[in-house]
Amino acid sequence: MLKNTFHVLVLVAFGLNFALGRSQGRQQQNxxxxxxxxxxxxxxxxxxxxxxxxxxxxxxxxxxxxxxxxxxxxxxxxxxxxxxxxxxxxxxxxxxxxxxxxxxxxxxxxxxxxxxxxxxxxxxxxxxxxxxxxxxxxxxxxxxxxxxxxxxxxxxxxxxxxxxxxxxxxxxxxxxxxxxxxxxxxxxxxxxxxxxxxxxxxxxxxxxxxxxxxxxxxxxxxxxxxxxxxxxxxxxxxxxxxxxxxxxxxxxxxxxxxxxxxxxxxxxxxxxxxxxxxxxxxxxxxxxxxxxxxxxxxxxxxxxxxxxxxxxxxxxxxxxxxxxxxxxxxxxxxxxxxxxxxxxxxxxxxxxxxxxxxxxxxxxxxxxxxxxxxxxxxxPLIWGFYNALNEHQVAMRHGDYKILARLKYKGDYLPRLNNIHSGNEALVKTSELTDFELYNLKDDPRETTDLSVDSPVVFGQMKRLLEKEYGLLLKGSHVWQNEE
Structure with a gap:
């Protein structure tokens, strides 16, 4: 009786594995x-x-x-x-x-x-x-x-x-x-x-x-x-x-x-x-x-x-x-x-x-x-590109709008940088967002008309969102350390 039960269990297990294999094969083919x-x-x-x-x-x-x-x-x-x-x-x-x-x-x-x-x-x-x-x-x-x-x-x-x-x-x-x-x-x-x-x-x-x-x-x-x-x-x-x-x-x-x-x-x-x-x-x-x-x-x-x-x-x-x-x-x-x-x-x-x-x-x-x-x-889509050829090193798009910002450290604009490392981490992470520009990309994809003054409500919303998102990005950014 035990022997027959064992054979049945083996056959059931084999059948389940075979069915599972066929199912996985079909899934892979799809x-x-x-x-x-x-x-x-x-x-x-x-x-x-x-x-x-x-x-x-x-x-x-x-x-x-x-x-x-x-x-x-x-x-x-x-x-x-x-x-x-x-x-x-x-x-x-x-x-x-x-x-x-x-x-x-x-x-x-x-x-x-x-x-x-x-x-x-x-x-x-x-x-x-x-x-x-x-x-x-x-x-x-x-x-x-x-x-x-x-x-x-x-x-x-x-x-x-x-x-x-x-x-x-x-x-x-x-x-x-x-x-x-x-x-x-x-x-x-x-x-x-x-x-x-x-x-x-x-x-x-x-x-x-x-x-x-x-x-x-x-x-x-x-x-x-x-x-x-x-x-x-x-x-x-x-x-x-x-x-x-x-x-x-x-x-x-x-x-x-x-x-x-x-x-x-x-x-x-x-x-x-x-x-x-x-x-x-x-x-x-x-x-x-x-x-x-x-x-x-x-x-x-x-x-x-x-x-x-x-x-x-x-x-x-x-x-x-x-x-x-x-x-x-x-x-x-x-x-x-x-x-x-x-x-x-x-x-x-x-x-x-x-x-x-x-x-x-x-x-x-x-x-x-x-x-x-x-x-x-x-x-939002956010970019922190510190070697930008234009003045604004930070940009964010959310919905139809895009906001750009420069960075200042102790009153001076952040210089162009290729990397964040132990030697400039404090410089980058304590710089403040400033000199904002705001564009409605749906109406103005060529970024010709800065709306930061004429659209104060939208500007305020986008500025606060940028400050939040950029802060989170900075917090999660990898800092390279000298291996020596």
Missing amino acids: RPNIVVFLCDDLGYGDLSSFGHPTIKTPNIDQLAETGIKMTNFYSAAPVCSPSRVGLLTGRSPNRAGVYDFIPGPKKSEDLRHLVHLQKGEETIPQRLKTVGYSTALVGKWHCSSLFNHPAQPQPDAFGFDYWFATHNNASPSHENPKNFVRNGKDVGPMEGFSCQIVVDEAIDWLDKKDDDAPFYLQVTFHEPHEPIASPEDLVKEYLPYANNEAEAQFFANVANVDKAVGRLLDYLKRKGADNTIVIFTSDNGPETLNRYSRAQRSFGRTGGLKGRKLWTTEAGFHVPGIVKWMGRDTYSGTTDAVVSALDILPTLCEITGAELPNKELDGESFVSLLKNGQFFRKK
């Missing part, structure tokens, strides 16, 4: 594949679907036309490294201690040589791996000062099963780069243009992927960041429409990115990717022509927005945003909902069933936007 395209220094006005009169971007335009074109999409920062960290973590990059672009490892008094994405931070691929995703990064990393070095965590430490990346820019330019690393090993010189090489690698990874798991693929183009180099045939195509050869190089550079995006999308369609979320955006606004010696082909456009890269006015971080769920009947159209790169992590966690990180998040899920075209942000 989870979407995810592709995130991130350009480098692409301005709000650099795509034809976002108003550029010359550059042809038919593949990206088709994505916008059949998906959701987001006209109020924001990056996490107005410069590269913190923007990427914010996208990966769903948190203000200040919380991770990444305040500006990360240079190489040369020691500096402000401790920038120590800056890197730290192991305690949780990222999109880490979260998705908990629900069965395969993950890959192809393109630019720029989240550590020591690239491909055991002293700091590399992409694999943040959930990427496979990575093919450069520290910062493609070198010596987009053409024939020689600084890619594949899973910790130097690749050496490569032939071709960076965006096409990156897509080649993405397709190769997908072809060789030997499981049925859904995938998260992050494609981080170097283009159109300097030093710009573009295919000769595309340059010739744009020469008649450009003011000079340098501008034609820029136009061709963006067009080449569009061709690369089209190649990957065509591959996904051929392979039957009938359940794939595609997100396309940029890390920050366009570079300023001749801001530094190598920025000789920086002809990016802001779409009329104020400022450029490294500014806390709109053009610094108001960037193109597109999302499309291939193979699913979701909302499509143009939205002016305020959406941020910080929102990508919580959105993908909700869609896939992955648990959110046990961290303070600044992003919100915009799943409702995909369902019905509606998304009403509750959390």
Whole structure:
């Protein structure tokens, strides 16, 4: 009797495990594949679907036309490294201690040589791996000062099963780069243009992927960041429409990115990717022509927005945003909902069933936007960028309004800073917000009319909210300590 009972229990357990396995398999099959395209220094006005009169971007335009074109999409920062960290973590990059672009490892008094994405931070691929995703990064990393070095965590430490990346820019330019690393090993010189090489690698990874798991693929183009180099045939195509050869190089550079995006999308369609979320955006606004010696082909456009890269006015971080769920009947159209790169992590966690990180998040899920075209942000978007080229180092958007502020310490304006560390922590954290400006971005997206005097009620509300939110951000900001 006991023996028979044991056999029955074994069969029941086996049946339950088999059913559970089938259920988990079906759930995994229903989870979407995810592709995130991130350009480098692409301005709000650099795509034809976002108003550029010359550059042809038919593949990206088709994505916008059949998906959701987001006209109020924001990056996490107005410069590269913190923007990427914010996208990966769903948190203000200040919380991770990444305040500006990360240079190489040369020691500096402000401790920038120590800056890197730290192991305690949780990222999109880490979260998705908990629900069965395969993950890959192809393109630019720029989240550590020591690239491909055991002293700091590399992409694999943040959930990427496979990575093919450069520290910062493609070198010596987009053409024939020689600084890619594949899973910790130097690749050496490569032939071709960076965006096409990156897509080649993405397709190769997908072809060789030997499981049925859904995938998260992050494609981080170097283009159109300097030093710009573009295919000769595309340059010739744009020469008649450009003011000079340098501008034609820029136009061709963006067009080449569009061709690369089209190649990957065509591959996904051929392979039957009938359940794939595609997100396309940029890390920050366009570079300023001749801001530094190598920025000789920086002809990016802001779409009329104020400022450029490294500014806390709109053009610094108001960037193109597109999302499309291939193979699913979701909302499509143009939205002016305020959406941020910080929102990508919580959105993908909700869609896939992955648990959110046990961290303070600044992003919100915009799943409702995909369902019905509606998304009403509750959390203000706040930026504390201490190396701003404009005077105001702090900015916050809430609803239709945006408020900017300068910082003063003992009567003097805070100087431009690249990092917060033990030597300047008190300077930053005791500085006072001052010299406020207020704009209604719905009526005045170009920030031409300061309403801080003429709209005292709104100004008072926004000022109090900024003081509260900035105080919380300061409290949560990482401070780098000298390791010696």
